[in-house]
Amino acid sequence: MARDEYRWIPDQHGAWAMLAVPFLAGTFLAPRPGGQHGLLLAAWLLAYAAVFHAQQWLRLRARGLRSASRHGRPALVLGAAAAAAGLPLVALHPRLLLAGAAAAPFVAVNTRYALRGRERALVNGLAAVVPACGMLLVAGGLGGADPAALWRPALACLLYFAGTVPYVKTMIRERRSPAYRRGSVAYHAAALAAAAALSPWLALPFAACLARAAALPGRGLKPPLVGAVELALSAALLATLLLAF
Structure with a gap:
């Protein structure tokens, strides 16, 4: 893989299991896993990558560093791709907007820590865990699972x-x-x-x-x-x- 292409993939390697395991658990615990889960997974991973680059762009730009520019294009392109994958699902299942609203405060916490250059802070890491684990509820609900289960x-x-x-x-x-x-x-x-x-x-x-x-x-x-x-x-x-x- 070319170096520039690699930069589009967030280098937070430990995050990938956290992104995948709750999603997969919710998908396969649901009675009706299907093609919509593939679209949801694409939107989820693309949104994570877009937010990562957007936060890095904000962090570096706030310090007046020219290196911020390398995160701008990935943030925009990946964000657009996430929207393209997610909007059809939202049209079919408007309740997904509630999931996005529930995740927003935690993303805001992560963004604040990124702006301060403290992404490795304990509270920041814990804030990232909550929406990732919440994807189990989202994926399960999309497949018709009872929320109580x-x-x-x-x-x-x-x-x-x-x-x-x-x-x-x-x-x-x-x-x-x-x-x-x-x-x-x-x-x-x-x-x-x-x-x-x-x-x-x-x-x-x-x-x-x-x-x-x-x-x-x-x-x-x-x-x-x-x-x-x-x-x-x-x-x-x-x-x-x-x-x-």
Whole structure:
């Protein structure tokens, strides 16, 4: 892939599992998954990429940096593509506008942190998790699922992906912080108890999450290996959700 083309793809590699797992869970937990889900997935991923570039454009422009220009065209083109994919769905299902309105405050939080150059802040990461996990409700509803049947898998996704935010910090940026490590382990212990209450099957992937939060920080693992572990746990979560619910 050419370098300029690569720049159109957001370099937030850890975000892709968070974008995909709740969406796929909602799609395949629904009684009628279909072609509309493909269109929704395209709109979702394109919108994420467009917002990423728009936030980077705002951040760099606010600092008077010429490098902001490289994000302008991707933001516009990807935003237009997201609209082209999403507008037919909105015409058929106007309630999707409610999902967009619900996500807007969290996008606003992320934009504010981007403007301040603090995208790696804990609160910013947690704010990004909420609309991503909310896509389980959107995808499930599009496929005719009963909303009452979706809240438990959606909450399980929220518990899991919220935990990845402090955990990844203990592996990279906050790897020398005992306080972060203790906080991460405490969160994962509480998340294990909460997930097991949602479904006993969820105790399996969440116990693995607790084990990695306790055992892996401080071992000097390289970021690609950290990412591979998270990818495996995300896949295990998705499989468990589909089996349990």
